[in-house]
Every structure is written in structure tokens, then in C-alpha cells.
Amino acid sequence: MAHVVTCFVRERGQILLTRRSDAVGTYRGHWAGVSGYVEGGPAAAERDAWRELREETGLTREDLELVRAGDSLTVDDEEGSFTVHPFLFESDTREVRTNEELAAVEWVDPTAIRSRRTVPRLWDTWRRVGPTVETVRSDRTHGSAWIAARALEALRDAAADADEWATIAAVARDLRDARSGMAAVRNRVNRVMSAASRSPDSVVKRAISARDAALDADSDAAQTAADRLRADGATRVATLSRSGTVREALETCDPEAVVVAESRPEREGIEVAEWAADATNSDVTVTTEAALPSALAARDVDAALVGADAVLPDGTVVNKTGTRVLGLAAQAQGVPVFVVSARDKVVAADSDSETGRSATTEQSRPESVYDGDADVEVHAPTFEFVPGELVDGIATEGGFLHREEVSQIAERYAADAQWAVE
Structure with a gap:
């Protein structure tokens, strides 16, 4: 054979x-x-x-x-x-x-x-190679925009194979819950299921449309962020983690210098630094989260730009661990912090909104921090809270969001989630 x-x-x-x-x-x-x-x-x-x-x-x-x-x-x-x-x-x-x-x-x-x-x-x-629920659940390197796109594709493929609504609904619930801290996954799956006419073909078509719109939303949000950096005259930008939207914004505005935290424990920031060195004309510096405060001063950083895995209804941002250190260091030095995020990362304001907070219980591999024999516990959360007070604006596909607007969007998303309880 x-x-x-x-x-x-x-x-x-x-x-x-x-x-x-x-x-x-x-x-x-x-x-x-x-x-x-x-x-x-x-x-x-x-x-x-x-x-x-x-x-x-x-x-x-x-x-x-x-x-x-x-x-x-x-x-x-x-x-x-x-x-x-x-x-x-x-x-x-x-x-x-x-x-x-x-x-x-x-x-x-x-x-x-x-x-x-x-x-x-x-x-x-x-x-055999297309996205699945497990793809969404196990990815620890990509940002939520990427993972949400894969979730919509997994829903699309499951619907294409399904004969009945119950099968599709079960996959949709699994996808919503696979990464409970990623609002974009939940909101986009909810929107497809809420709008679909309880038929496999309808889910397939709406999942494809939602994925395409989501990809456009991320690009538009990146443009909003790039425009703001340019308008502010920011030329030396700090970031961390692996956000495709942040990378697109940096490529668009092409700052003089980029400081990238390595994003422990998975260190996906290293890949971002290598990308920036290749795709932009920026002088690139890699640092650790612990050294971010001194790096901001030493490299004369004038803006910080990060992604978001979720934005809570009160304006709190959930993002990769290290973001709060960056926010505090930037605030201490008078450096503005901008979040770039599609609106779908706002957590729905309903009884299930606490799932946005569950992101901080997600742990990285303990052995990536300590693999010795001593009797010690490892605290290695993948995500953390960044209080809204540390954020100077959220760049989205529709412009910059203020806190009251975040709350209104959260209410709309709560309505989309009702398909699962009907």
C-alpha cells in the first residue's frame, strides 16, 4: 500500500x-x-x-x-x-x-x-486536522482572537456533519465552556447559535460569516490602536504575550522601538520579539516581567499596548499574567496603557458572567516553573485581572470604548446567551 x-x-x-x-x-x-x-x-x-x-x-x-x-x-x-x-x-x-x-x-x-x-x-x-473542542481547550500559545476563530470553525465542521440540532448544541456548549475565561469564544458561539434557525446548514453559514467578521474586527481594532499611537506621537512601545491584534497594530504603526516581556512560563513573548525584529523596523528588546519597570525607564517607553482575553462589564481586563505588572509599571512612570480588543471580548452581563473571572484559575504547566523534588506549590496562573484604573482606553473595531459603553455591550451579549436555556 x-x-x-x-x-x-x-x-x-x-x-x-x-x-x-x-x-x-x-x-x-x-x-x-x-x-x-x-x-x-x-x-x-x-x-x-x-x-x-x-x-x-x-x-x-x-x-x-x-x-x-x-x-x-x-x-x-x-x-x-x-x-x-x-x-x-x-x-x-x-x-x-x-x-x-x-x-x-x-x-x-x-x-x-x-x-x-x-x-x-x-x-x-x-x-483529522481541522479544529476541534480539544484544539480550543488545549491551546496555550495563541491569543483569544485566534482561538475564537478556531472555535467557530469547529462549530461549523460539527454542524456540517450533524443530522440533528441536539448534536450541534452539545458541541456549542462544549466550545463555550472549553475556555471559560475567553469571552470572544463564548460570545461568538452564542451569537451563531442564537441567530441560527435550528438547522445544520444555518449554523454552518453563520459560523463562517461570524469567523470572517471576527477576523475583520481584529484588524479594525488593530488599526484603531495604531492610529491612537500615531496621534499621541508614541514611538517606543512595550507589550507582552502573543496577541495577533497587537502584532498587527505594531506592524501598522512601526514604532522606533519595541520592548517585549517574555511572558513566563510559556515564554511566547520570545516569538513576538523575533517576529518584531523581522517584520518591523523597530529596535527590539526582550525582558522579563520582573524587569519591566526598569526596562520601561531604560528604553524610554512612551506607551504600552496589550491584548485582552476578556473585558469584564466593569472595565476590568483579563489578560496573560504579567499584564498587571506592566500596567502598574507604566502608571508609575506616567506611560499610557492601551488595550486592543474586538468588542466580542466583553463578558456578557448575566448570571454566568463570573466565568470571565474563572480565567484566573487556569494554570500553566507546573513543571514549566518548578520540576524539582522539594515540597513546594506552584502558582502559575495563565491569566490575571488588570483593574480598569490601569487602562487608558480599549481600542476596538468601533473606536475607543469607555466603561459605560462596556457595560452596555455586556447587556447585549447576555441576550445572545439565552439560546442555551430555551
Whole structure:
């Protein structure tokens, strides 16, 4: 039995589908991912996945990030017997250069697979690597905007496979609860379920629309933040953690200098610093959270910009641990602190709003802080509260929010949550 790879390349939620040309030996004219034979046995599948991507699309490791490899599956029909090894990659570009094996390419939502003439079991192959409840629950490196997009895609795929509303509702509840501290996940899932007409097709369509709107909202919020930094003449900015919205804002305003806290214990701030050094013209400094106060002074920082995983109805911000240190240090030195966040990160003002506060009970891996034998407890929360008094403004897709506006938005989101109790 031959071994083959199927690579799905995703950019802004859509994937690259390829139509196989007459130059290939099997499934001519069928739609597929980027695919090809594994030349060195199953153990070489990942290596050959990268090779096929380079040969068929021109995409390289500079353009792509490997998200996950899925469990293999078997295809057995008149064209042959194959063991398919699925891979999912994230791309930062849609510019591809195809070779003679591809007759056409299109960027589409993954659900388009279900209505195309494809290679066998392509939808099943996608489901091996597509987002799931566990994807949402276990991600400890991406910000809530990314995770919320994955939640909507997991809901979409579950609805595409479902025959009844109860099945979809169960997945939606699991997704809402998978990251209880991330308001964007709950609000966006709630909005889809509240507006859907209790049919799988309706959920699929609304989940896709909600994801696309969410991606636009984050970009618009980033633009709001960048415009404010420019208007204030801020050229030396401090940040921490891994917020895609913050990164987009920094890339847009391109400050003279960026100070990045490493974001212990997972240290995802290191990746942000490396990105800033490559994607901007800024002088980049990495520091620890403990050294943030002195770093702000030593680097003459004139603004702090952070993301948010949730904004409570009273204006309190929930974000990665270290944000409060940054806020206190900035306040002591007269440096404004701006939060950049889509409005959907406001926690609904209902009896369930305490779930926003539960974010601070989420713990990082204890061994990432201490793995010795002494009888000690580890306190390593992933998120923490940042009092509204430390925040000078929340940049959203609709401009800057004041506290009274946060409360009004929270009331609207409470209404969307009622689908689960009807």
C-alpha cells in the first residue's frame, strides 16, 4: 500500500484546494489538498509534506507554520490503495506558484470540500486536522482572537456533519465552556447559535460569516490602536504575550522601538520579539516581567499596548499574567496603557458572567516553573485581572470604548446567551 501526504494550507480561515491536472497518475481532474507520495516510508511523511508544498505551490518554511499532523487513514478504490497522512499548515500569504501537476487552485472554506468532486475521503482527511473542542481547550500559545476563530470553525465542521440540532448544541456548549475565561469564544458561539434557525446548514453559514467578521474586527481594532499611537506621537512601545491584534497594530504603526516581556512560563513573548525584529523596523528588546519597570525607564517607553482575553462589564481586563505588572509599571512612570480588543471580548452581563473571572484559575504547566523534588506549590496562573484604573482606553473595531459603553455591550451579549436555556 502506497503512502501519500495531503497538506491543507490555511490562511484567514480558508484553505487552498488544488485541482489535479492530466499530468498526474491518479484522480485527474479531482480537487484535493497539496498531495504527493511519501518517498521514504511513513516516518518521512512530514519531510515529504514540506517537499510537496515547495514543489507544487512554491510555499516554504518562511511562509508556513505546521499546525498539526493528523492520524492517517486508508483509501482503497479502483485507482489504488493508499495510506493518507494529513497535515495542516498556517500560511501568511496566498501567493502560490503551481507546477504542472495542478490545473487550478482556489482558496475556499473547508466545507466547500463537501460539494466538490474530490479525491476519496477528502472531508474525512480534513477532519483529522481541522479544529476541534480539544484544539480550543488545549491551546496555550495563541491569543483569544485566534482561538475564537478556531472555535467557530469547529462549530461549523460539527454542524456540517450533524443530522440533528441536539448534536450541534452539545458541541456549542462544549466550545463555550472549553475556555471559560475567553469571552470572544463564548460570545461568538452564542451569537451563531442564537441567530441560527435550528438547522445544520444555518449554523454552518453563520459560523463562517461570524469567523470572517471576527477576523475583520481584529484588524479594525488593530488599526484603531495604531492610529491612537500615531496621534499621541508614541514611538517606543512595550507589550507582552502573543496577541495577533497587537502584532498587527505594531506592524501598522512601526514604532522606533519595541520592548517585549517574555511572558513566563510559556515564554511566547520570545516569538513576538523575533517576529518584531523581522517584520518591523523597530529596535527590539526582550525582558522579563520582573524587569519591566526598569526596562520601561531604560528604553524610554512612551506607551504600552496589550491584548485582552476578556473585558469584564466593569472595565476590568483579563489578560496573560504579567499584564498587571506592566500596567502598574507604566502608571508609575506616567506611560499610557492601551488595550486592543474586538468588542466580542466583553463578558456578557448575566448570571454566568463570573466565568470571565474563572480565567484566573487556569494554570500553566507546573513543571514549566518548578520540576524539582522539594515540597513546594506552584502558582502559575495563565491569566490575571488588570483593574480598569490601569487602562487608558480599549481600542476596538468601533473606536475607543469607555466603561459605560462596556457595560452596555455586556447587556447585549447576555441576550445572545439565552439560546442555551430555551
